[in-house]
Amino acid sequence: MDMLMAMKVAAEIAHRGSFAAAGRALGLSPPSVSRIVSELEADLGVRLFNRSTRHVALTEEGQVFFRRGEAILEEIDALREVTRAQHRVLSGQITLSSSVAFGNELLPPAIAGFLARHPEVQVQLGVSNRTVDLIQEHVDIAFRIGVGGLPDSTLKAVRVLDYRLIFVASPGYLSAHGYPTDLEELKGRPVVKLFTGSWGHVHTLQTPDGPVEYRLPEAFSVDAFRAQLGAVLAGHGLSLMHDYVAAPEIAAGRLVHVLPGFQTVPQSVYAVYAHRHLMATRIRVFLDFILEWFKGRGVPLGGPEESEDRR
Known part of the structure; x- marks a missing residue:
């Protein structure tokens, strides 16, 4: 039995609700469709379709087979298209x-x-x-x-x-204000907060003592990450920043990752x-x-x- 063809036949029947319509779509005769379904059901040991003279419906087992089989057929189609695309110009x-x-x-x-x-x-x-x-x-x-x-x-x-938000500051800021060791030490310090709408005011942080809800100070708030980065690079304040935004600045020595034990959940x-x-x-x-x-x-x-x- 050709399992791939059998899966295609079962999928067409499920979509079209008819053995005859599935056969027309696949270029198969009604007897061929019936034979393929019978062989498939015999191989699986379950009945996939309930048939009457006017109606075809998936059984419970047929529904499971159809969902999994359709996903496999889609991936096969995707693989075929991607492979073909390697040998032709996309536009x-x-x-x-x-x-x-x-x-x-x-x-x-x-x-x-x-x-x-x-x-x-x-x-x-x-x-x-x-x-x-x-x-x-x-x-x-x-x-x-x-x-x-x-x-x-x-x-x-x-x-x-996947990414996190991490605390960063400029070397100049840290020289002036020192290196914080916990969240309590941020009180009263200059902090740059990034927000968009309701997001960014409160963050769930992973800490040595477990997750905590932390509300960032309101002293300097911006709604654009470039403004946040510019302010932090200028030494205005410490900030909670996307790690992928901060990473190149940290690598270049323009920012320092501080409070490494305090960062957002992934x-x-x-x-x-x-x-x-x-x-x-x-x-x-x-x-x-x-x-x-x-x-x-x-x-x-x-x-x-x-x-x-x-x-």
Whole structure:
């Protein structure tokens, strides 16, 4: 028995609700469809479909087989398309949306790397912390932060990068104010707070004594990460900053990681997209490229995994 063909036949019957319609879609005669289903059910030892003269419905076992089988068929289609794409020129536009910090700091070099391989593709990137409607706004992939419920069941998401917020300060600031050793020592010190809307005022921090809710001082608040970075580099104050924004400045000696025992719980950037089975080849190839580009970067929590969404 050809298991792959049998899975395709079962999927077509489930979608179309008819052996005859499935046969027409696959170019098979009704007797061939019936034979394939019978052989498949015999091999599995379960009945997949309840049949009557007017109706075909999946059994409970058939529903499980259909869900798992459809996912496998989609991945096979994706593999086929990606492999074919390696031997032909990709073209067309990819429309992206991204949260501000990720879209400004980490995404442009990855996009440039992709375009170097596929120069006939055009990429349009919108950077905003607004949650876009992928379908209504014709966005192919949105890079979002956080985990929640996807509002549309046709959307899926995959984790791209894990990160934390860490405390940093300039060497000049630390020379003037000293190195803090706990959160209590931040009281009365200049602190630069990054916020967007309701986000950024209170953070859950991992500490030596367990998680705590910490409210940042209000003395100097900004709603743009570049303003935050500029103020901290100028020595105005200590700040709780995205680790991937701070990393190059720390490596160059312009910032210092302080209070290493106090940082936020890990957070994630996700790529949210319409169902992979409906993806154009250029979009699927781009998503696979992005996942490979960021593999192993950020907080070492493991590789990307499918998830349910994202802000």
